[in-house]
Amino acid sequence: MNLPAIYEASGTVPQVLEEPGSSYRYSEDRITIRYLFAMLRRRREAFFLTLAICVLVAFLWTTALPRTYLSAADVVMITTPTQVVPPEGQGGVAVPVRSEDVETQLQLIASREMAGQVLDATRLVRDPEFIADVIAPRSAIDNLLTSMGLGKNTDDAPINISPETLRQRAITYLLKHLNVARMGDSFTLRISVTDSNAGRSALVANTFARLYTTDDARELARTNATAAQVLKERVDELRKSANTAFAAVQGYRIRNGLLSSAATSLSEQEISTYNQQIAEARAEAARDAAALSSANRQLHSGGANSVGQGVNSSVVTALRGERAQLVIKERDLAQRYFDNHPDLATVRQQIGDLDRQIAGEVSRSIKALETTADASAQRLSSLLASRNGTRSQLSMDNTALVSLADLERRAEATQTLYQSYLQRYNAIIAGTGSEQPTARLLSSANVPVLPISPNLPVNLALGLVVGILLGALLAVLAELSYRGFTTLDDIENRLGYRALGFIPSHRSVEPHVGTPLDTVLAHSNGAFSEALRNVIVSVRQSAPRSCKVIAITSALPGEGKSTVAACLSRSLAMANERVIVVDCDVIRGQLSKQFDLAEGGLGLYEALHSESTDIIHYPDPQSPLRILPITRPFPKGERLTEQRRLHRVVARLREQFDVIVLDCPPILPIAESREIVARTDSVVFVVQWRKTMDRVAKAAIRQLPVRAIKGLGIVLNKVDMKKQARFGGNDISSFYKQYRGYYS
Numbered sequence: 001m002n003l004p005a006i007y008e009a010s011g012t013v014p015q016v017l018e019e020p021g022s023s024y025r026y027s028e029d030r031i032t033i034r035y036l037f038a039m040l041r042r043r044r045e046a047f048f049l050t051l052a053i054c055v056l057v058a059f060l061w062t063t064a065l066p067r068t069y070l071s072a073a074d075v076v077m078i079t080t081p082t083q084v085v086p087p088e089g090q091g092g093v094a095v096p097v098r099s100e101d102v103e104t105q106l107q108l109i110a111s112r113e114m115a116g117q118v119l120d121a122t123r124l125v126r127d128p129e130f131i132a133d134v135i136a137p138r139s140a141i142d143n144l145l146t147s148m149g150l151g152k153n154t155d156d157a158p159i160n161i162s163p164e165t166l167r168q169r170a171i172t173y174l175l176k177h178l179n180v181a182r183m184g185d186s187f188t189l190r191i192s193v194t195d196s197n198a199g200r201s202a203l204v205a206n207t208f209a210r211l212y213t214t215d216d217a218r219e220l221a222r223t224n225a226t227a228a229q230v231l232k233e234r235v236d237e238l239r240k241s242a243n244t245a246f247a248a249v250q251g252y253r254i255r256n257g258l259l260s261s262a263a264t265s266l267s268e269q270e271i272s273t274y275n276q277q278i279a280e281a282r283a284e285a286a287r288d289a290a291a292l293s294s295a296n297r298q299l300h301s302g303g304a305n306s307v308g309q310g311v312n313s314s315v316v317t318a319l320r321g322e323r324a325q326l327v328i329k330e331r332d333l334a335q336r337y338f339d340n341h342p343d344l345a346t347v348r349q350q351i352g353d354l355d356r357q358i359a360g361e362v363s364r365s366i367k368a369l370e371t372t373a374d375a376s377a378q379r380l381s382s383l384l385a386s387r388n389g390t391r392s393q394l395s396m397d398n399t400a401l402v403s404l405a406d407l408e409r410r411a412e413a414t415q416t417l418y419q420s421y422l423q424r425y426n427a428i429i430a431g432t433g434s435e436q437p438t439a440r441l442l443s444s445a446n447v448p449v450l451p452i453s454p455n456l457p458v459n460l461a462l463g464l465v466v467g468i469l470l471g472a473l474l475a476v477l478a479e480l481s482y483r484g485f486t487t488l489d490d491i492e493n494r495l496g497y498r499a500l501g502f503i504p505s506h507r508s509v510e511p512h513v514g515t516p517l518d519t520v521l522a523h524s525n526g527a528f529s530e531a532l533r534n535v536i537v538s539v540r541q542s543a544p545r546s547c548k549v550i551a552i553t554s555a556l557p558g559e560g561k562s563t564v565a566a567c568l569s570r571s572l573a574m575a576n577e578r579v580i581v582v583d584c585d586v587i588r589g590q591l592s593k594q595f596d597l598a599e600g601g602l603g604l605y606e607a608l609h610s611e612s613t614d615i616i617h618y619p620d621p622q623s624p625l626r627i628l629p630i631t632r633p634f635p636k637g638e639r640l641t642e643q644r645r646l647h648r649v650v651a652r653l654r655e656q657f658d659v660i661v662l663d664c665p666p667i668l669p670i671a672e673s674r675e676i677v678a679r680t681d682s683v684v685f686v687v688q689w690r691k692t693m694d695r696v697a698k699a700a701i702r703q704l705p706v707r708a709i710k711g712l713g714i715v716l717n718k719v720d721m722k723k724q725a726r727f728g729g730n731d732i733s734s735f736y737k738q739y740r741g742y743y744s
Helices: 033-042 044-064 099-109 112-122 128-135 140-147 163-176 198-256 266-302 314-336 342-431 456-481 488-495 516-522 527-542 561-574 590-594 604-609 642-654 672-677 694-702 706-710 721-727 732-743
Strands: 069-077 178-182 188-195 439-443 499-504 549-554 579-583 626-628 659-663 682-688 712-719
Touching: 033 044, 033 456, 044 456, 069 198, 099 178, 099 188, 099 198, 112 163, 112 198, 128 163, 163 178, 188 198, 198 342, 198 439, 266 342, 314 342, 488 499, 488 694, 488 712, 499 527, 499 732, 516 527, 516 561, 527 561, 527 682, 527 712, 527 732, 549 561, 549 672, 561 579, 561 590, 561 659, 561 682, 561 712, 579 590, 579 642, 604 642, 642 659, 682 694, 706 712, 721 732
Parallel strands: 499 712, 549 659, 549 682, 579 626, 579 659, 682 712
Antiparallel strands: 069 188, 069 439, 178 188
């Protein structure tokens, strides 16, 4: 029998191939934006599912969160209060408000005392809903449980705390939900209250504002009333003391003959008058003497024009004014004319006449000063003589004046204190009932319509962002941990063997018909048929020897190896090659079933047991393809390779056909597959797109003999061409959208 060289014994030990995977080492590519985007496209279902879940959770959580409403009232501090009766001494001038005063007002509003007044004014301690919020505020979990019918009704639960403790906790609750802030640098204060009840938040905010704006006036009225009562008692006491002191002074005057209103006797008044007149006379004499002396010195040192006393004379003043005008005129003429000019000489003569007149007037003034000085000295001498006569009477009154002065000081002090208290008392009485507040309401709080929390748009946006991030993370992790085959690069990188090509799912390409076999026949120039021819070309180019016997197998059943064998065979046959496909899967015989040859007639079993060189095979009704089917079950335990029967059948078929395609059983469940593929020229290992795991394929390839590995090539089957483009590979299947129109 003419056996091919592969079936002949070799005189040398077969050479083992290099370590599997030596030609195609896995290399980690750089993670780029395109690479990550491709991952997201592959796992877009998981990505969008995660995104939808996160948005839904955000929506449910937002609807379950307790609603919080915000109400705000604005009050303005009155820096210049209007006083019906302005305080004495201020004259209506406003006292400036400092920043420290504003902070003090903020603390006043947020005090526990103010909160207690608000609690009493609003009567919230009688509101069961408010009490429930104070004792046990509802949370989002409580709302969720209530919506599912699992929550507990706390409205009718008994209150086991004392009224005082409840009041203190209610005050703490109000202060916790109160916020008082200054609006910029102005004197406007905003009182904001948050609450789960919209109406209650507005009520509390308005009560805080109302009590604050009226509290000052009320407190001032109470203070004024108290002060008026205290001052009235003190004023009565001081009035009695002042009257007693005044009576004592008047009685002492009468007893000692001191009848003047100044508490002095007639002698004291007289000596006092003399003293005053002497002082005035001395001052007048000294002044007149000084004026005379000064005028004489000025006259001797600088002439009449330098005497200042002369200025007091209206005549001298007028003469000096005329002289000044003539001097100006003389200067002007001197600049224009010579010294002998008549006009200039006339002016100078007039100036000389005026100087003589001024000197005469000054001389008369000095004589008048001398007369005045003499008269002043004589008057002083007369007054001194008169005073000496009254000194004896003055010494007698000195003792009485000392006691009187003491009594007057006491009376004056008492009267001054009485007047001070009386004025203050009158001011308070006048201001009672006219107290004005130091703040007024600028705008009251309205009942809010929408809550400020939870914020549905913000929470949904947050859920969207979290969903995007989490979905992207899960998609990337799922893709990185996914060990199936998506592209031909995955096959070569993970398995280390040549990828022959891909075979698309016939429904994912256009044109196509009902089955893959029919698509090959009806559209021989379509994308599906072209993918089959691409695999055939790759098989022949990668085979180390003549590629006549091609074994087609897979790791596990259900990966489409029988369909691949049938389609490849029909495609070769339609290319006018002599092709026969042999069904070697004795367990299932899927190839025979596809050609409706599984029952009746002669088949592979008869060919294996026949010694004839003629092997019975059947034609494909729709193409030149020949089929050697399994038409009957094999006896239990019998295998194809027993006694080298299959090898002899293949050898005989080599003589009749150009290509022999063996549809082998899966490698992992059937051990005989390794013997079959060991005697072929090429082995086409079929893996299913995004289903076959790399560890399964590695386990199957590890079972193959060395001879089979030499011609091993891997085909990616059932590729969904509509989805493949979004996986971002670098093989031709990833660019199907760009060239699919070529086949139409």
